[in-house]
Amino acid sequence: MVPLPTPQQLRYLLALAEHMHFGRAAEACAVTQSTLSAGILALERQLDARILDRDAGKRVVFTTLGRELVGRARAAMSALAAVVETADAARAPMAGPLRLGVIPTVGPFLLPRMMPALRAAFPRLRLFLREDTTERLLERLRGGSLDVALLALPCACAGSDTLAVVRDDFVAALPAGHALAALPVVPAAALASERLLLLEDGHCLRDQALDACGFARGEMPGDATDDFAATSLHTLVQMVAGGLGVTLLPRLAVEAGIAEGADIALRELSGAGAWRTLGLAWRPNTPRAAEYRALAPVLARAGAAVARAQEVPGG
Known part of the structure; x- marks a missing residue:
């Protein structure tokens, strides 16, 4: 043999x-x-x-x-992971280790609300977190080193089961004194003629920002350049404050204080696609699918705290 x-x-x-x-x-x-x-x-x-x-x-x-x-x-x-998951699910649902992946534009901003909620709902759950880009998290999901991932949907999740959890609106971030800051609500289409600052390639928020402003996937605005691509939302905020251009920020990040102290104007955004959907992804046919679905209402309640927050402040 x-x-x-x-x-x-x-x-x-x-x-x-x-x-x-x-x-x-x-x-x-x-x-x-x-x-x-x-x-x-x-x-x-x-x-x-x-x-x-x-x-x-x-x-x-x-x-x-x-x-x-x-x-x-x-x-x-x-x-092999499914063998272990079957035993875990039969022994004690929502107990023991859970390896959760999360994208960088969600993790730092939702986790402070999510962790206490998960501990209260599932006291025997031991959570292990991995922050990475969507592509790498899905790779780890397929390879069995992650159980479930919290991503922005839609994504290239072929081969995974997904469940939408919460809506996360986009907020327009403008340099102080920008002409569009005079508007209480900025149409997403109005940003198409501005220098749109983006995260570097590999971050799903990059494509979502382009979609919201009416650009085809992979198309770059005429006045945009990858020379100005940022590695994080914090960097994007400082680039806007420096007058390099405008950008879109997730409301989760804004409510978490990412723009505090920065000399920028934040405005509500209107238009088709002026938000993203956060959802869970896991391997198909896993015996723990019911447990992963049970996470959704807990995450939704954590995200709802954002919807109940105050209006976006002016700049």
């Missing part, structure tokens, strides 16, 4: 596929680089197959077969 790969070997393989770097993959697996390299080599020998192109120098390049094996490894790890 051919010996099967171990879960640890598959973890090494998936970590390498995610990070495309031996050192970072080893760090993610909490092992030394030599241990991870030896594990990949042992897997190649065990399967009698070339997973990596050794002629590519120091770069990590997967062979065609290697890329297929990565997909098979994800499916295998997902199946």
